[in-house]
Amino acid sequence: MRLHWSPKSPYVRKVMVCAHELGLEGRLQRVRTVAVMLRPNPDLMRDNPLSKIPTLVLDDGGTLFDSAVICEYLDEMAGGSLFPRGGAARWQALRWQALGDGLLDLLILWRNERERAQPLAELIESLTVKARAALQQLDREAAAMDAAPFGIGHVAIGCALGYLDFRFGAMDWRGDAPRLAGWFATLSERPSFRATEATDG
Structure with missing residues (x-):
């Protein structure tokens, strides 16, 4: 493939x-x-x-x-288990994936907008508000994510937070979401995340 x-x-x-x-x-x-x-x-x-x-x-x-x-x-x-086959566990995993992917979507739009010669201030402000709201939601759910079996939701959210560090290094998101920061620190030690860190190379 x-x-x-x-x-x-x-x-x-x-x-x-x-x-x-x-x-x-x-x-x-x-x-x-x-x-x-x-x-x-x-x-x-x-x-x-x-x-x-x-x-x-x-x-x-x-x-x-x-x-x-x-x-x-x-x-x-x-024959993996990243996508639960049914029930509440499946919908929770898919919801977390949607939240992670949605956060990524707006971060990419935010980055593209800020690179323009004349960024639209109203759009930047809207994206900032939405990103912080998503991070606060994830902070509230950090314990639930920690308790759930590792799955696609963890992957999506971890990749979104990794992109936040990669492209928005000046944003102190950990100060606003300390429980999420601790969850992400543990997740980042998984070999799959260590092997796939983003690079400019």
């Missing part, structure tokens, strides 16, 4: 964390791929018309995207 990949992408990191947890990282041929919002990549678009990563090209030539779909595919392939 070929994975359109970048060491900077938090959504690619989600896939790679899952691959490590499931023992599938050796099955993925990583293809370094540039995906920039303002410059569609014609090579990538042959596999994904949205020109987004991660995109997984299967051995039979089929393709899967986005990270949520790819992660669930890998979990099923390996």
Whole structure:
């Protein structure tokens, strides 16, 4: 399987964390791929018309995207337990994944906006308020996340917090969310997270 990949992408990191947890990282041929919002990549678009990563090209030539779909595919392939099969545990895991992915979405939009020549102040303020609200919610749920079996929600939230450190280093989110900070410190010691830290390389 070929994975359109970048060491900077938090959504690619989600896939790679899952691959490590499931023992599938050796099955993925990583293809370094540039995906920039303002410059569609014609090579990538042959596999994904949205020109987004991660995109997984299967051995039979089929393709899967986005990270949520790819992660669930890998979990099923390996017979894993990152996605609970049913009941309250499944909905909680999917909810946490949605919260982590949603936080990532707004952080990426925030970063893109602040890089513009004339950032829209109202948008920056709105994104800041939403990000802090998400972090406060996660801080309230840190004990529940700690008690729950490791799953896709932990992966998504961990990758969002890792991106926050990578691209928003000046933001003192740990001071506002100390329980979440402690949870993340423990999560970051997992081999799958240590092996997939974002780099500018």
